[in-house]
Amino acid sequence: MEKRDKNISAMSTPAIGEAGKTGDWRDMKPVIDHSKCIPSVKKRAACYLCWLYCPEGVIKTGIPVEIDMDYCKGCGVCAEECPAKAITMINEGDDNG
Amino acid sequence: MPENIFKVNEEEYMLPGNRACQGCGLSLAYRYALKALREDTILTIPASCLTVLHGLYPTTSVTIPCLNCTFASTAASAAGLVAGLTATGKTNTTVVAFAGDGGTYDIGIQALSGAAERGTDFIFVCYDNEGYMNTGTQRSSATPMGALTTTTPILTKEQNKKDMLKIMEAHDIAYIATTSPAYPLDLYDKFVKAKRIRGTRYMQIHVPCPPGWGYPPRDTVKIARLAIETGVFVLFEVENGKFRFTGRSKSLAEKGNRLPLINYIERQDRFKKMSVEQLSRFQKFIDNKWHEYIKKAEA
Numbered sequence: 214m215e216k217r218d219k220n221i222s223a224m225s226t227p228a229i230g231e232a233g234k235t236g237d238w239r240d241m242k243p244v245i246d247h248s249k250c251i252p253s254v255k256k257r258a259a260c261y262l263c264w265l266y267c268p269e270g271v272i273k274t275g276i277p278v279e280i281d282m283d284y285c286k287g288c289g290v291c292a293e294e295c296p297a298k299a300i301t302m303i304n305e306g307d308d309n310g
Numbered sequence: 311m312p313e314n315i316f317k318v319n320e321e322e323y324m325l326p327g328n329r330a331c332q333g334c335g336l337s338l339a340y341r342y343a344l345k346a347l348r349e350d351t352i353l354t355i356p357a358s359c360l361t362v363l364h365g366l367y368p369t370t371s372v373t374i375p376c377l378n379c380t381f382a383s384t385a386a387s388a389a390g391l392v393a394g395l396t397a398t399g400k401t402n403t404t405v406v407a408f409a410g411d412g413g414t415y416d417i418g419i420q421a422l423s424g425a426a427e428r429g430t431d432f433i434f435v436c437y438d439n440e441g442y443m444n445t446g447t448q449r450s451s452a453t454p455m456g457a458l459t460t461t462t463p464i465l466t467k468e469q470n471k472k473d474m475l476k477i478m479e480a481h482d483i484a485y486i487a488t489t490s491p492a493y494p495l496d497l498y499d500k501f502v503k504a505k506r507i508r509g510t511r512y513m514q515i516h517v518p519c520p521p522g523w524g525y526p527p528r529d530t531v532k533i534a535r536l537a538i539e540t541g542v543f544v545l546f547e548v549e550n551g552k553f554r555f556t557g558r559s560k561s562l563a564e565k566g567n568r569l570p571l572i573n574y575i576e577r578q579d580r581f582k583k584m585s586v587e588q589l590s591r592f593q594k595f596i597d598n599k600w601h602e603y604i605k606k607a608e609a
C-alpha cells in the first residue's frame with residue numbers, strides 16, 4: 214500500500230480475513246481425492262478448473278492442488294465443476310478432523 | 311483444459327475472508343475483473359453487495375484503491391476522478407465505476423447517461439444480479455418477468471427486464487461487452503481489452519445470486535452457464551458500433567441449438583410461482599431479442 218493521504222479521513226487498509234476466518238461458515242467441506250485429480254495423476258500442471266471457478270480464490274494450483282481451509286466458505290462450486298469428480302463435499306466433522 | 315488459464319494474472323486483488331455469501335456469482339466475476347484491470351486502476355462503488363464485499367472501515371478485502379460514492383452519483387464521481395487525474399497528469403490510471411443493477415438500471419442511469427454522452431474516459435461495469443440484493447431482494451428494472459422478490463411477493467414481477475444494453479448502445483460509446491462468471495477467461499479477456507480502449511466503455515456481467523434467486527450455492531456456475539445456453543443472457547461485444555457474438559453465444563448462434571428457457575427457470579425458487587402463460591411470454595421475449603441480435607450480427 215502507498216503512503217496515507219492526510220487529507221483522507223476514512224481510509225481502509227487491505228487485509229485477508231476482513232470478515233474473520235470465513236472457514237467457520239462451512240457446514241460442508243471439499244475433500245480432494247488426489248488419486249483422481251488430473252495434475253496429480255498426470256504429474257504435470259493441468260486442468261485447475263477448481264482454481265478457475267472458486268469464488269473465493271482459496272485454491273492453490275500445484276501438485277497436489279491445495280485448499281486454504283481457513284477461508285474456504287464451503288460453497289461446493291469446485292466439487293460441481295471438477296471434470297474428474299475428484300472433489301467430494303463431506304459434512305464438517307465427518308472425517309474426525 | 312483451457313491452455314490460456316496460464317496466461318491469467320496470478321495476483322489476487324480480492325482477498326479471501328471477505329463478506330460475500332457462499333457461492334456468490336459476483337465474487338467469482340470480481341476476482342477476474344480485478345485480475346484484468348490490475349494496478350493503475352481506481353474504483354468508485356455505490357452502496358451494494360460489492361461495498362459489503364469490500365468490507366467495513368478500517369479494513370478492506372480489496373487491494374485496489376476504491377472510493378465509496380453515493381448511489382445516484384457513481385458515473386458522476388467517475389467523471390470527477392477522471393478530471394482530477396487528468397489535472398494532475400496521472401493519465402495512466404483507469405477509472406472504473408462498478409455498480410449493481412439497481413445502481414445502474416434505476417438509480418444510476420442519469421449520471422451514467424450524462425458521462426456516456428460526454429464520452430468520459432472510463433469503464434462503467436454493471437454487475438447484474440437482477441434485484442436489490444444487499445437490502446433483501448427487492449425488484450429492480452433488471453428483474454426478469456415472473457420472478458418473486460420481496461416487493462413482488464404475490465403476483466411475481468409482471469414486467470419484462472429493461473434492455474439496458476440497448477440504452478447504452480444508443481449512446482454510441484467506444485466499447486460494450488457482456489460477460490459471465492461461467493466463462494472467467496472470456497470475462498478476463500474482455501476486461502483486459504476494455505482497459506486498453508479509450509472513451510466510455512460499458513461492461514455488463516450476469517451474476518447469479520444463491521439467496522436472491524433461490525438455488526444452492528454450489529450451482530452458481532451452472533446457473534450462469536444455463537443463462538447463456540438458453541439465451542437469457544447473450545455474450546457479445548459492440549465495438550465502434552459493430553455488433554458481434556462472442557464465446558459460447560457465438561457457437562449457439564452458428565448452430566442454432568439454444569436450450570428451452572424452462573431448463574434455466576426450473577432450477578430457481580424465484581420462478582416457482584411463474585405461470586405457464588408467463589413462461590411462454592418470457593420465452594417469446596428471449597426469442598425476439600435473440601433474433602434482433604442475429605440481425606445485428608449479419609448487418
Ligand SMILES: Cc1ncc(C[n+]2csc(CCOP(=O)(O)OP(=O)(O)O)c2C)c(N)n1
Nearest residue numbers: 357358359381410411412413441442443444
Ligand atoms: C440513496 C440510497 N438509497 C437507498 C440505499 C439503500 N441501499 C443500499 S444497497 C441497496 C441495493 C442495491 O442494489 P443493486 O445496486 O442492485 O446492488 P446489489 O445489492 O444487488 O449488489 C439499497 C437499496 C442507499 N444506500 N442509498
Ligand code: SF4
Nearest residue numbers: 250251260261263295
Ligand atoms: S478440477 Fe478436479 S481434477 Fe481439476 S485440478 Fe481441480 S481437483 Fe484436480
Ligand code: SF4
Nearest residue numbers: 267285286288289291
Ligand atoms: S468449496 Fe467453494 S470456497 Fe471452498 S474451495 Fe471449493 S469453490 Fe472454493
Ligand code: SF4
Nearest residue numbers: 330331334359443519
Ligand atoms: S446477496 Fe447475492 S450478490 Fe449479494 S453477496 Fe450474497 S450471493 Fe452475492
Ligand SMILES: [Mg+2]
Nearest residue numbers: 410411441443
Ligand atoms: Mg442487484
